[in-house]
Amino acid sequence: MKLSRVFLISGILLASISLTCAAKGGKVYTWTDSKGAIHYGEHPPKDVQAKLIKTRTGHSDPTPIAPATPTTQPSTPITTAENTSLKDADRCAKAKENLDILNSGAPIKTRNEKGDTVLMSDEEKDKQKNIFQLMINQAC
Helix, strand or coil, X not given: CHHHHHHHHHHHHHHHHXXXXXXXXXXEEEEECCCCCEEEECCCCCXXXXXXXXXXXXXXXXXXXXXXXXXXXXCCCCCHXXXXXXXXXXXXXXHHHHHXXXXXXXXXXXXXXXXXXXXXXXXXXXXXXXHHHHHHHHHC
């Protein structure tokens, strides 16, 4: 009974070591055998054509976010017919919620051109307040 436990622990240890080594940057190949079964491994057979698989580690580089372009007030006034088509209860509620957050005085995080998280300056907050007020005027 003790011998089977030793083999079990040894097997688990060996499997974890080999999986760790493979995850640390070992190359992984895929190939199909003569029976049509797909195989994966670090060392493909010599007589088969194998493809190198690009593996991922779980770490990803941050995706750059395009800076928000503030909307400006239209140069031509909106007619009543156009104004009623812009009414949207969901958009109105979200704009009011965002304006309340901006008016709360709490520090607000945003992303700069490089994709880094930074605190929004008072000037940026004022610009965003104007934008959300325009949205409220249009959507509510």
